[in-house]
Amino acid sequence: MNEDILTSWFAAQSKEDARRFPIGIGDDMAQVRVSPSDSVLITTDMLLDGTHFDLSSCTVEQAGYKAMAASLSDCAAMATVPVCAVCAVGLPLDFDAKKIKALHGGLLRAGRLFNCELIGGDITKWRQAAQRLAICVTMLSVPSGHHPPVRRSGAQVGDYICVTGTLGGSLAGKHLTFTPRVREALAITQTARVHAMMDITDGLSTDLNRICTQSGTGAVVDAAALPVSEAAQNTADPIAAALNDGEDFELLLTLSPSEYPKLAALKEVAIHRIGTITAESGMKLRLSDGSTIPLLAKGFDHL
Amino acid sequence: MNEDILTSWFAAQSKEDARRFPIGIGDDMAQVRVSPSDSVLITTDMLLDGTHFDLSSCTVEQAGYKAMAASLSDCAAMATVPVCAVCAVGLPLDFDAKKIKALHGGLLRAGRLFNCELIGGDITKWRQAAQRLAICVTMLSVPSGHHPPVRRSGAQVGDYICVTGTLGGSLAGKHLTFTPRVREALAITQTARVHAMMDITDGLSTDLNRICTQSGTGAVVDAAALPVSEAAQNTADPIAAALNDGEDFELLLTLSPSEYPKLAALKEVAIHRIGTITAESGMKLRLSDGSTIPLLAKGFDHL
Numbered sequence: 001m002n003e004d005i006l007t008s009w010f011a012a013q014s015k016e017d018a019r020r021f022p023i024g025i026g027d028d029m030a031q032v033r034v035s036p037s038d039s040v041l042i043t044t045d046m047l048l049d050g051t052h053f054d055l056s057s058c059t060v061e062q063a064g065y066k067a068m069a070a071s072l073s074d075c076a077a078m079a080t081v082p083v084c085a086v087c088a089v090g091l092p093l094d095f096d097a098k099k100i101k102a103l104h105g106g107l108l109r110a111g112r113l114f115n116c117e118l119i120g121g122d123i124t125k126w127r128q129a130a131q132r133l134a135i136c137v138t139m140l141s142v143p144s145g146h147h148p149p150v151r152r153s154g155a156q157v158g159d160y161i162c163v164t165g166t167l168g169g170s171l172a173g174k175h176l177t178f179t180p181r182v183r184e185a186l187a188i189t190q191t192a193r194v195h196a197m198m199d200i201t202d203g204l205s206t207d208l209n210r211i212c213t214q215s216g217t218g219a220v221v222d223a224a225a226l227p228v229s230e231a232a233q234n235t236a237d238p239i240a241a242a243l244n245d246g247e248d249f250e251l252l253l254t255l256s257p258s259e260y261p262k263l264a265a266l267k268e269v270a271i272h273r274i275g276t277i278t279a280e281s282g283m284k285l286r287l288s289d290g291s292t293i294p295l296l297a298k299g300f301d302h303l
Numbered sequence: 304m305n306e307d308i309l310t311s312w313f314a315a316q317s318k319e320d321a322r323r324f325p326i327g328i329g330d331d332m333a334q335v336r337v338s339p340s341d342s343v344l345i346t347t348d349m350l351l352d353g354t355h356f357d358l359s360s361c362t363v364e365q366a367g368y369k370a371m372a373a374s375l376s377d378c379a380a381m382a383t384v385p386v387c388a389v390c391a392v393g394l395p396l397d398f399d400a401k402k403i404k405a406l407h408g409g410l411l412r413a414g415r416l417f418n419c420e421l422i423g424g425d426i427t428k429w430r431q432a433a434q435r436l437a438i439c440v441t442m443l444s445v446p447s448g449h450h451p452p453v454r455r456s457g458a459q460v461g462d463y464i465c466v467t468g469t470l471g472g473s474l475a476g477k478h479l480t481f482t483p484r485v486r487e488a489l490a491i492t493q494t495a496r497v498h499a500m501m502d503i504t505d506g507l508s509t510d511l512n513r514i515c516t517q518s519g520t521g522a523v524v525d526a527a528a529l530p531v532s533e534a535a536q537n538t539a540d541p542i543a544a545a546l547n548d549g550e551d552f553e554l555l556l557t558l559s560p561s562e563y564p565k566l567a568a569l570k571e572v573a574i575h576r577i578g579t580i581t582a583e584s585g586m587k588l589r590l591s592d593g594s595t596i597p598l599l600a601k602g603f604d605h606l
Binding site: 001020021029030032034035037038040042043044045046047048050051052083084086087088089090117119120121122124125126127128130131132134136138140142 | 323
């Protein structure tokens with residue numbers, strides 16, 4: 001989800017609402033208390049042909065996979081356990097039964113990775129010839145038994161900033177094929193006490209800015225420490241690609257320096273320490289000569 | 304939701320799944336068990352400009368209202384209590400902040416009718432000029448404390464078939480302004496034991512056929528008993544309009560003749576007895592001369 005785009009849409013309106021919906025603004029999922037002891041989390045995302053995928057260069061099956069995988073990545077972002085999903089689609093006029101089956105196959109392929117069942121949906125068609133495919137997946141998850149959902153707002157001054165995997169150049173292919181970091185998120189949060197976490201969808205610079213804004217902190221990122229992907233290394237500015245390309249679907253997390261060594265024991269994934277949370281607001285990029293320059297949020301802009 | 308369009312999309316895959324998702328196929332909402340004692344229900348619907356509303360003849364605010372109200376009507380369809388919703392939108396390129404605010408206002412106006420909070424969402428834009436507005440609302444509800452969610456599959460031979468309100472001609476205006484039958488559904492199911500229920504979205508003929516198919520029954524509908532709306536009375540064939548127009552967002556329910564008199568005590572809404580559930584499969588329409596003709600499902604076809 002991207003609630004921070006227009007936070008006023010989703011502001012809880014009373015203290016009673018806040019008890020029922022303890023997490024509702026600015027995180028990857030919103031939490032709903034369904035009984036004194038139980039809650040579920042929910043995320044919804046609309047993927048559009050030409051914006052989030054392009055059917056002139058990818059298959060319908062891949063688009064379905066990406067839609068489901070993006071929601072699974074939201075579950076990972078808060079270290080919650082995916083339960084089930086529903087999917088509503090707006091189909092182009094010429095979308096035939098074979099394509100519907102392929103779309104369904106892609107949704108299922110991603111869901112099966114984490115035993116996340118597709119339990120309902122809505123299939124409808126545009127009436128105009130030029131209209132494109134829209135896929136909306138909404139997913140439910142539950143908190144892990146080990147800890148509450150990890151929010152964006154918990155970063156503390158002095159925290160190390162870490163990311164999983166590599167960054168940049170996702171559009172070269174990874175954005176259609178990534179495996180959501182569901183298992184890694186659960187392993188990380190069972191191993192160490194994580195203060196803040198999210199998945200990188202709009203680009204490290206934009207998403208780290210969200211953690212900083214919601215935590216009331218700043219950040220310094222070491223350019224030399226960025227795990228630049230192979231795809232990004234082939235671009236004109238690999239560091240900029242790693243910072244701003246987005247759709248990495250990797251985990252961005254902060255934790256205290258004393259917790260950081262515990263992550264070394266993890267076999268699931270490479271974890272890179274890329275910087276430090278600071279008291280001074282704003283983000284900075286530390287260059288190889290030790291100087292710093294402002295780091296601006298230059299990732300994907302939804303509007 | 305419209306799971307019955309492509310039931311194979313949503314089939315539970317094992318007995319374990321069936322326990323976790325006791326209601327998952329062919330009803331207005333799918334049920335998810337989140338603990339031994341608690342469950343939530345979920346519905347998702349995609350509304351498209353030119354298919355479900357037309358921005359050349361309605362406002363963006365009205366489109367937002369309809370999207371949220373349609374989901375509330377799904378909660379009513381099973382006599383469950385709405386809890387919260389998320390909304391993902393695909394915006395046309397020229398959709399400005401004023402329109403976004405109007406859309407939000409419409410969503411909230413419907414939600415406030417039943418204290419149903421908008422707790423999250425996703426706002427994204429098409430990149431091509433000709434693309435139209437898509438709105439996807441996903442809603443959670445919980446079972447009423449009085450009875451389990453009412454399904455489509457419970458109709459019994461000899462049941463009276465009843466509808467609330469009036470039918471037909473909804474496109475003349477009602478489809479944008481209706482009040483979802485949430486309170487009426489709860490009042491009806493607290494007053495009498497209802498065997499099967501759904502909301503009429505695709506037209507009485509198509510939706511009654513769903514109840515019959517899922518219950519393994521047939522039905523006879525009395526043409527003279529149909530509560531034809533004022534808008535439908537002004538059409539060439541008012542009975543056909545009442546049977547097939549769709550988007551009535553009224554309740555369609557069946558209950559045993561001994562329970563039916565209890566409904567007379569309800570002050571909330573006019574309830575019309577329009578026919579009888581039969582053992583013989585297929586639907587029939589009884590004309591004023593007592594003869595019957597086949598009643599075919601001629602409502603809205605999603606594909």
